[in-house]
Amino acid sequence: MHQKEDKILVEKMRRIHKESYKTYGIRRIKAKLNKESISCGKNRIARLMRENGIFSRLRRKYKATTHSNHRLPIAPNLIDQDFTADRPNKKWVGDITYIPTDEGFLYFSGIEDLFQRKLVGWSLGSRITKELTLKALEQAVGRENPGDGLIFHSDRGSQYAAYAFQEILCKYCIRQSMSRKGNCYDNACMESFFSTLKKILSMVEDLRPAK
Known part of the structure; x- marks a missing residue:
C-alpha cells in the first residue's frame, strides 16, 4: 500500500520539480504539495527525493556574497520595503x-x-x-x-x-x-x-x- 502511495507521490514530485526547471528543493516541493492538498512530511519527501534522484540544480554549498562586518559608514533604510516607483530612475x-x-x-x-x-x-x-x-x-x-x-x-x-x-x-x-x-x-x-x-x-x- 505504501509503495503504491510513494509511486504516486514521486510522480507528483517529479512534475513539480520539472515545472520549477529543476530548481525546487525539499521545502518548496513540500509547499507545492500542500497547495495541492497533499499532506506529506518533510522527512518522507527528502527520502523519496534521495531515492529517486530528484535534486535541486541550485543545491550548492552556500556562498557568502557580501561582507557586512566592517566599520565603513552605513546609510539609513530609505526604501523601507516599499518597492514601488511612479517613474523610471526613482x-x-x-x-x-x-x-x-x-x-x-x-x-x-x-x-x-x-x-x-x-x-x-x-x-x-x-x-x-x-x-x-x-x-x-x-x-x-x-x-x-x-x-x-x-x-x-x-x-x-x-x-x-x-x-x-x-x-x-x-x-x-x-x-x-x-x-x-x-x-x-x-x-x-x-x-x-x-x-x-x-x-x-x-x-x-x-x-x-x-x-
Whole structure:
C-alpha cells in the first residue's frame, strides 16, 4: 500500500520539480504539495527525493556574497520595503549573487530599476570586489543618465559601503539606502530577480547539446 502511495507521490514530485526547471528543493516541493492538498512530511519527501534522484540544480554549498562586518559608514533604510516607483530612475536596488559553473563560481552584480523592473546595470567577475559593484553602477548611470532624486538601495556589504562606491553616488546626486542588518526582506525584489535569473540559466543548460 505504501509503495503504491510513494509511486504516486514521486510522480507528483517529479512534475513539480520539472515545472520549477529543476530548481525546487525539499521545502518548496513540500509547499507545492500542500497547495495541492497533499499532506506529506518533510522527512518522507527528502527520502523519496534521495531515492529517486530528484535534486535541486541550485543545491550548492552556500556562498557568502557580501561582507557586512566592517566599520565603513552605513546609510539609513530609505526604501523601507516599499518597492514601488511612479517613474523610471526613482529607485534602484542592487545586490550580488553567485552563479555556479563547471569551472567554479562567477559573481554577478546587478542593478534593477523598480519602476520598469528591468536590469539597468550589471557586471560579472570571478571575485567579489568593490570593482564588481562599481562597474555595474557606472554602467547603469551611463545607460540611464538619471536626474536628481534617485535612491540606490542595497545590503550593508562592504562593496556598497566602500568610499569609492559612495563617491560615485555623490557625484551623480544619488542618495544611498541600506537594508537593516540581517533582514533579507529589505531587498526581496533583488532576491526574486536572482531566483528568476538562475531558473533561466537552468533552462539554457537544458538546451545545450550533450558533449
